[in-house]
Amino acid sequence: RKEVEQDPGPFNVPEGATVAFNCTYSNSASQSFFWYRQDCRKEPKLLMSVYSSGNEDGRFTAQLNRASQYISLLIRDSKLSDSATYLCVVNSAGYSTLTFGKGTMLLVSP
Amino acid sequence: NAGVTQTPKFQVLKTGQSMTLQCAQDMNHEYMSWYRQDPGMGLRLIHYSVGAGITDQGEVPNGYNVSRSTTEDFPLRLLSAAPSQTSVYFCASRRGKTYEQYFGPGTRLTVT
Numbered sequence: 001r002k003e004v005e006q007d008p009g010p011f012n013v014p015e016g017a018t019v020a021f022n023c024t025y026s027n028s029a030s031q032s033f034f035w036y037r038q039d040c041r042k043e044p045k046l047l048m049s050v051y052s053s054g055n056e057d058g059r060f061t062a063q064l065n066r067a068s069q070y071i072s073l074l075i076r077d078s079k080l081s082d083s084a085t086y087l088c089v090v091n092s093a094g095y096s097t098l099t100f101g102k103g104t105m106l107l108v109s110p
Numbered sequence: 111n112a113g114v115t116q117t118p119k120f121q122v123l124k125t126g127q128s129m130t131l132q133c134a135q136d137m138n139h140e141y142m143s144w145y146r147q148d149p150g151m152g153l154r155l156i157h158y159s160v161g162a163g164i165t166d167q168g169e170v171p172n173g174y175n176v177s178r179s180t181t182e183d184f185p186l187r188l189l190s191a192a193p194s195q196t197s198v199y200f201c202a203s204r205r206g207k208t209y210e211q212y213f214g215p216g217t218r219l220t221v222t
Contacts, residue, residue, distance in 0.1 A: 032209075043214060044213050046211070091208055097155055103152065
């Protein structure tokens with residue numbers, strides 16, 4: 001089983017839609033979790049950290065389910081500018097490196 | 111606040127040439143890493159460092175060397191460039207093991 005798995009997409013949604021991505025991780029001892037956004041030919045940028053109790057930042061909501069070992073990202077009222085690849089990132093206990101998923105591509109159309 | 115900076119932005123090398131990709135951060139972060147990103151492969155870790163004087167190999171270290179003489183700088187050296195090293199290279203830094211990571215703008219390298 002891959003360490004961090006994401007559906008590559010693309011997810012094609014109209015403006016204003018709600019879209020959700022899931023990401024599963026294999027190491028049950030993972031400690032910290034993040035969602036990053038990467039625009040075409042640009043560097044990944046932190047979108048939000050994911051906390052155990054779940055957290056929200058404007059139109060974005062992240063949740064963590066430790067029992068099932070997945071994290072999710074919900075985007076409400078999608079904008080054209082949300083079109084990007086969303087990377088799931090996990091830090092595992094005992095390891096000094098972060099593990100990146102391959103990303104889920106989102107395309108928002110007018 | 112510059113964050114993570116990388117030079118050069120673009121580079122073309124001939125097979126067999128060597129070069130150093132520069133990376134610097136001004137956030138006093140302990141951890142620094144080098145990744146390469148190829149289509150369909152995601153980000154792959156080349157080398158990383160958890161502090162000045164300490165480096166370790168990542169997933170794809172062959173053909174690359176690193177050093178970390180200061181907290182700020184983490185150069186990546188290509189020893190003898192090969193076409194398989196054509197890629198986009200990202201440097202990144204973070205404060206500690208469980209903290210978020212910040213990336214530089216990348217270096218686009220082509221080896222002919």
